[in-house]
Amino acid sequence: MxxxxxxxxxxxFSQTLIGTLGNFxxxxxxxxLHFTQCQLRSTDLILKHLFVANSLVILFRGVPDxxxxxxxxDFLNDLGCKLVFYFHRVGRGVSIGSTCLLSVFQVITISPRSSRWTEFKLTxxxxxxxxxxxCWILHMLLNTIILQYITDRWRHKNITYRKEFGYCSRVYQHSWKVLHAALLSLPDALCVGLMxxxxxxxxxxxxxxxxRMWHIHKTNMPSRVSPETQATKTIILLVSTFIYFYTLSSIFQAFFTLYNNPNRFLVNVASVVTGGYPTVSPFLLMNHYPSVSCLSLDCTRKTKPVMS
Known part of the structure; x- marks a missing residue:
């Protein structure tokens, strides 16, 4: 070797191990928390979807790599290659969508009553x-396109438009290459713009x-950051981290689209960059987000209605 x-x-291996441990x-x-009947925040449901999607990205890309x-x-057959790339793409799409949804919901939560977001607070x-x-249904349907042109390395060896991924290959018609790239990138671009x-x-x-609170901070009284403010700052950090890794990944993907035989070192770097956000994001949330930062079971119990 x-x-x-x-x-x-x-x-x-290190990235897969760290990312899997963090998300799981x-x-x-x-x-x-669910089985102890704790009252969770509304954003916690989004976070659970985010962690599941991150796990799919890490496992179905990190383990084969x-x-x-x-x-x-050549440890994967044709069906195995299709499933690995399909679940990786679905997880990646849901991870982007969940981060976008988290950002949207947080700005609605912290918006003042006079803001344009007020009408969405109640609903x-x-x-x-x-x-x-x-989000799951959309990406599961959209990424069925991948099943058409992902195959193992032994099939279609005489086709000109074919790219190797080390353990699988991608076969496509040149006329459909740009259309497929645009169709798969459109939801990501919309989510990035919304974020x-x-x-x-x-x-x-x-x-x-x-x-508005400046006059309070001037006094000697200790100021305490609210959970909403802390959560918003963490989500902004999370979105910034995502934009960083997504931009690098998009650059590599554009390069791979233009060149049929990219350098193997660039392919390796692109794989590491792809797994960067799913690996880092749980630790960012663990250190800063209110409902995640304390991994104890201290919480508010769900209240049951009193029978008359």
Missing amino acids: ASMDLAMAVVY SLLCHYTC TMAAFGLK ANKYISIFSIL LWTSSSSVSILHRHKL
Whole structure:
């Protein structure tokens, strides 16, 4: 095994292990809170979908990449390749959609009564589950396109438009290449635009709130950051982290679309970048987000209605 392959195998394995532990630990945390009948925040449902989607991205990309880097090249058949790439793309899409939904809901939560977001405050909680489920359905349907042109490395060897991924290959017609790329990128681009808009709105709201409370901060009384403000700052950090990794990933994807035989080192770097956000995001939330930062079971019990 070459030293480069060994180094990439260690990187893939480390990223997969760290990301899996981070996302699964928070999923277990929320599962425990659910069975102890704790009253969770509305955004916690979005976070659970985010952790599940992150886990799909890490497992269905990190594990095959690790095995391929260790020298196992043809361990997946045609069906296996299709399922690996399909669930990876679905997880990636839901991860983007959940981060977008989290950003939108947070700006609605912290918006003042005079804001344009006020009319959505009363109804936002009711539609979180619906939007989360629709996000899964949308990406499960949209990514069926992948099943048409992902195959194992032994099939279609004589086709010109064919790209190798180490353990699988992608076959497509040149006339459909740009259309497929645009169709798969459109929901991501819409989510990124919406995240930028809501994040800038959150920053503006927090800035105006800070100016209103300026006279209180001048006194010697200790000021305490509200859970909503803390959560909003964390989501802005989360969105910024996502934009960073998404921009790098988009650059690599555009490069791979233009060139049929990209450098193997760039392919490895692109794989690491793809798993960057799902690996880092649970630890950002664990350190800063109110409902996640404390991994104890201290919570408010759900109240039951009193029988008359």
